[in-house]
Amino acid sequence: MEDLFNYREDREAYSAARMRALEDLLIKKGIITDRTVDTVLDFFETRMGPFNGAKIVARAWIDAAFKERLVADAPSAIAELALPEGMAGAEGEHVRAVANAPGLHNLILCTLCSCYPWPVLGLPPYWYKDPTFRSRAAREPRAVLKEFGLEIPESVEVKIWDSSAQVRWFVVPERPAGTESLSEAELETLVTPEAMMGVAIAKAA
Ligand code: FE
Numbered sequence: 001m002e003d004l005f006n007y008r009e010d011r012e013a014y015s016a017a018r019m020r021a022l023e024d025l026l027i028k029k030g031i032i033t034d035r036t037v038d039t040v041l042d043f044f045e046t047r048m049g050p051f052n053g054a055k056i057v058a059r060a061w062i063d064a065a066f067k068e069r070l071v072a073d074a075p076s077a078i079a080e081l082a083l084p085e086g087m088a089g090a091e092g093e094h095v096r097a098v099a100n101a102p103g104l105h106n107l108i109l110c111t112l113c114s115c116y117p118w119p120v121l122g123l124p125p126y127w128y129k130d131p132t133f134r135s136r137a138a139r140e141p142r143a144v145l146k147e148f149g150l151e152i153p154e155s156v157e158v159k160i161w162d163s164s165a166q167v168r169w170f171v172v173p174e175r176p177a178g179t180e181s182l183s184e185a186e187l188e189t190l191v192t193p194e195a196m197m198g199v200a201i202a203k204a205a
Contacts, residue, residue, distance in 0.1 A: 049122035107198035
């Protein structure tokens with residue numbers, strides 16, 4: 001069993017090298033062009049990213065009815081907002097939201113691979129795809145969250161949401177205290193990708 005979680009130390013560099021080799025091969029075979037990967041990355045860096053998620057969360061903070069609709073049916077609620085075209089595609093149809101609350105902290109992961117709500121959060125960071133995070137976060141979430149600098153008291157329940165090809169979770173963090181006078185745009189700046197993954201809370205005002 002020990003070896004089950006004994007992943008190679010250089011796995012990030014190894015994955016990157018394998019990805020480059022795969023891209024080269026696909027270009028050589030004429031399946032993609034040398035611009036294809038850059039175009040896809042650009043789309044997820046400039047149009048589909050955590051800046052969309054921040055807008056969704058800030059709206060949920062100021063509009064309780066919207067938050068209810070978001071948790072009940074995220075794609076429909078997200079469609080109410082003026083966000084870039086494409087929110088409903090590229091896995092947007094599978095997006096679901098879970099809201100933190102007093103006594104409840106949510107954490108998202110994909111135990112199988114790297115499923116992630118792309119339109120809301122963009123592309124996942126390496127650690128989200130890393131087998132150690134995926135396995136440890138499911139087995140010992142409190143210990144992993146502590147390593148992220150987030151200590152969850154025993155009195156607070158931690159719920160894990162396992163994303164898949166059918167469901168892509170994101171977290172609506174709690175609105176920080178003392179933010180009553182902030183504008184919606186100011187609130188957006190407090191919503192980090194990490195907070196929407198559940199490995200952090202929203203920034204303090
Ligand atoms: Fe996955």
